[in-house]
Amino acid sequence: MTLAVNDKAKAMQAAGLDVIALAGGDPDFDTPAHIVQTAVDALRAGHTHYPAPMVGIPQALEAVAAKMARENGVSVPDPRHQIILTPGGKWALYLGLCAVLNPGDEVLILEPHWVSYPPMITLAGGTAVPISLPAEDNFRVTAVKLRAKLTPRTKAILINNPCNPTGRVLTREELEAIAAVALEADLYVIADEIYEKLVFDGRTHLSIASFPHMAERTLTVGGLTKSYAMTGWRMGWVVAAPDIIRLATRLNGQTVSCAATFTMHACVAALNGPQDNIAAMCTAYQQRRDFMVKALNEIEGIECRSIEGAFYLFPRFPHSRRSSLELADALLDKAQIASVPGSAFGRSGDGHLRFAISTAQSDLERAVERLAKIARQL
Numbered sequence: 381m382t383l384a385v386n387d388k389a390k391a392m393q394a395a396g397l398d399v400i401a402l403a404g405g406d407p408d409f410d411t412p413a414h415i416v417q418t419a420v421d422a423l424r425a426g427h428t429h430y431p432a433p434m435v436g437i438p439q440a441l442e443a444v445a446a447k448m449a450r451e452n453g454v455s456v457p458d459p460r461h462q463i464i465l466t467p468g469g470k471w472a473l474y475l476g477l478c479a480v481l482n483p484g485d486e487v488l489i490l491e492p493h494w495v496s497y498p499p500m501i502t503l504a505g506g507t508a509v510p511i512s513l514p515a516e517d518n519f520r521v522t523a524v525k526l527r528a529k530l531t532p533r534t535k536a537i538l539i540n541n542p543c544n545p546t547g548r549v550l551t552r553e554e555l556e557a558i559a560a561v562a563l564e565a566d567l568y569v570i571a572d573e574i575y576e577k578l579v580f581d582g583r584t585h586l587s588i589a590s591f592p593h594m595a596e597r598t599l600t601v602g603g604l605t606k607s608y609a610m611t612g613w614r615m616g617w618v619v620a621a622p623d624i625i626r627l628a629t630r631l632n633g634q635t636v637s638c639a640a641t642f643t644m645h646a647c648v649a650a651l652n653g654p655q656d657n658i659a660a661m662c663t664a665y666q667q668r669r670d671f672m673v674k675a676l677n678e679i680e681g682i683e684c685r686s687i688e689g690a691f692y693l694f695p696r697f698p699h700s701r702r703s704s705l706e707l708a709d710a711l712l713d714k715a716q717i718a719s720v721p722g723s724a725f726g727r728s729g730d731g732h733l734r735f736a737i738s739t740a741q742s743d744l745e746r747a748v749e750r751l752a753k754i755a756r757q758l
């Protein structure tokens with residue numbers, strides 16, 4: 381049904397209607413020029429073959445290890461055996477899940493959760509066990525909530541920090557609670573940190589792998605996609621213990637083989653080069669957030685929490701009797717605004733819609749004008 385709303389939005393666009401696309405997750409910024417230039421130079425210099433080693437060219441593995449030490453407080457003493465570069469963060473997550481799960485193993489996921497987690501867990505042979513976190517409590521996770529869902533089959537906790545769709549950035553206290561449960565129940569933690577650089581109001585993103593005794597049981601998933609506006613390049617990674625990376629490498633060997641070699645060169649340029657583009661993008665997202673949260677809350681019938689990171693707003697429509705799917709459909713029909721129904725992110729997402737603010741400010745302004753006109757009809 382989510383796809384049905386999406387298909388309808390595309391069909392309306394194709395028919396020439398002026399649909400404002402707030403459903404996607406693709407930054408409207410271009411990849412910084414120095415990264416593009418490095419990739420072009422690599423291609424011209426003949427780096428058009430399989431990489432050696434297949435997990436990633438040594439300079440790129442070193443760059444990820446250096447970044448983990450510098451920004452995440454995680455020491456990676458053996459990059460060659462503790463990192464695998466992947467075609468995008470999504471494949472990194474899937475490899476990580478396949479590496480740790482045996483058939484029937486359970487994975488705790490925090491709900492609202494990213495749409496792809498449950499299917500990915502199923503494909504990897506496991507069972508997703510959602511932990512419902514209410515919006516009224518700002519989607520806060522506690523050890524009590526995690527412990528309530530533990531069974532002898534629980535194998536891992538999958539977290540997304542910062543979170544798509546809620547925009548939450550986990551606090552030290554929440555991460556300590558997750559680490560405590562992982563240690564006491566002997567679980568892996570898969571930490572999806574794809575939005576790590578997109579945090580607002582001077583917040584610091586904390587990596588759970590940097591917490592005491594957590595590095596050996598954490599699979600940190602990251603990538604260039606969101607932070608460097610590089611969605612089309614497909615470059616992500618897993619950082620984990622050598623036995624996990626060995627399994628991930630074997631899986632890669634019989635499926636995609638490796639990430640594209642030129643993207644590995646781009647990865648070196650992105651991680652080791654100037655970071656001012658990221659700061660500029662982050663500032664722009666924060667300004668859009670401030671504009672949108674204020675404007676949405678001024679419209680009767682819409683409530684929108686501010687967000688701490690990533691680039692999605694997750695407003696509620698407290699007076700509406702519609703399900704989030706019906707809401708998304710009505711918004712498309714009445715205002716030609718494409719959004720994602722909250723129920724796509726699990727049951728606790730119902731009543732919400734997700735709006736991406738990785739969209740031009742002018743489109744956001746137009747969306748707010750249209751919303752103000754039709755909010756009563758929702």
Ligand code: PLP
Pocket residue numbers: 405467468469470471494540544572574603605606611615616
């Ligand atoms: N994790 C989350 C929470 C995401 O939202 C996305 C992309 O939307 C990804 C991972 C994967 O990103 P990619 O495969 O494009 O690197």
